[in-house]
Amino acid sequence: MLLEGLPYVLTPMTLDDVPFVAEIERRVFPSPWPATAFRYEIAHNAASRYLVLRYRPWIHRGVKARRRGLWQLLQRAPSDDPSLIGYGGFWLIVDEAHISTLAVRPEWRGRGLGELILSSLIAKALKEHAQLITLEVRASNVVAQNLYRKYGFRVVGRRKGYYSNNREDALIMSIERANELLYRQRFAELRAKLRARLLAQPNTPPEQLLETAGNGRGESHNHSEDEK
Ligand SMILES: CC(C)(COP(=O)(O)OP(=O)(O)OC[C@H]1O[C@@H](n2cnc3c(N)ncnc32)[C@H](O)[C@@H]1OP(=O)(O)O)[C@@H](O)C(=O)NCCC(=O)NCCS
Numbered sequence: 001m002l003l004e005g006l007p008y009v010l011t012p013m014t015l016d017d018v019p020f021v022a023e024i025e026r027r028v029f030p031s032p033w034p035a036t037a038f039r040y041e042i043a044h045n046a047a048s049r050y051l052v053l054r055y056r057p058w059i060h061r062g063v064k065a066r067r068r069g070l071w072q073l074l075q076r077a078p079s080d081d082p083s084l085i086g087y088g089g090f091w092l093i094v095d096e097a098h099i100s101t102l103a104v105r106p107e108w109r110g111r112g113l114g115e116l117i118l119s120s121l122i123a124k125a126l127k128e129h130a131q132l133i134t135l136e137v138r139a140s141n142v143v144a145q146n147l148y149r150k151y152g153f154r155v156v157g158r159r160k161g162y163y164s165n166n167r168e169d170a171l172i173m174s175i176e177r178a179n180e181l182l183y184r185q186r187f188a189e190l191r192a193k194l195r196a197r198l199l200a201q202p203n204t205p206p207e208q209l210l211e212t213a214g215n216g217r218g219e220s221h222n223h224s225e226d227e228k
Contacts, residue, residue: 006203008116015043018042028105048091048092050089096132099118
């Protein structure tokens with residue numbers, strides 16, 4: 001079990017998570033999905049599989065934030081769940097898994113947690129017999145491309161002007177024959193290395209989040225914009 005002994009929990013995304021996911025989405029992507037899109041995915045799209053990653057010691061604060069979230073939603077103000085680290089999802093259509101989103105809260109990056117979410121999406125896709133795993137990524141998003149290459153994705157095409165905010169191209173990256181033994185072995189090795197990395201690092205919360213999450217009020221927003 002990848003997460004045994006670690007302070008992280010991966011669960012299917014629920015409607016309760018959506019306001020907080022949408023808040024991270026707004027911080028992270030220049031063309032964010034609105035909360036309604038996530039709600040549709042969870043409530044109405046039978047092909048969708050979405051996961052959220054949480055920092056276990058802060059989950060009770062997340063529950064408080066949810067209660068407050070409902071209140072703040074009524075006030076039409078954004079809210080936060082400090083336990084929520086990141087999320088990702090894919091659509092499964094026959095034997096093709098199309099990864100539609102992946103994001104880690106900026107303060108938690110560089111600790112293998114984006115990799116943890118991606119590898120969990122791949123594991124779920126393999127379990128559901130996906131043969132092709134595919135996604136689009138901005139041509140300028142080298143960080144995400146590195147992560148995808150690490151997991152065996154290769155560039156198989158380009159969509160010209162795909163992103164509406166700046167007409168940037170998308171690279172199409174795919175793992176073909178994901179369910180074959182060769183890939184499964186490579187994938188198992190990557191997961192074992194990831195677990196060793198996570199066990200070896202401190203896994204304490206980022207300094208920037210400690211004060212605000214520590215007193216249960218959630219974090220402030222820095223409005224950083226990264227590439228989808
Ligand atoms: C892409 C993203 C999910 C990576 O999350 P993360 O937790 O910071 O990444 P990890 O620490 O798990 O790193 C995994 C791999 O990503 C690549 N990577 C991560 N940070 C990198 C950096 N600063 N420079 C280059 N490559 C980097 C590396 O291949 C790394 O593997 P390594 O640690 O063996 O070198 C995160 O940067 C993010 O949320 N970005 C904004 C949203 C986004 O671009 N999503 C993808 C949409 S297609």
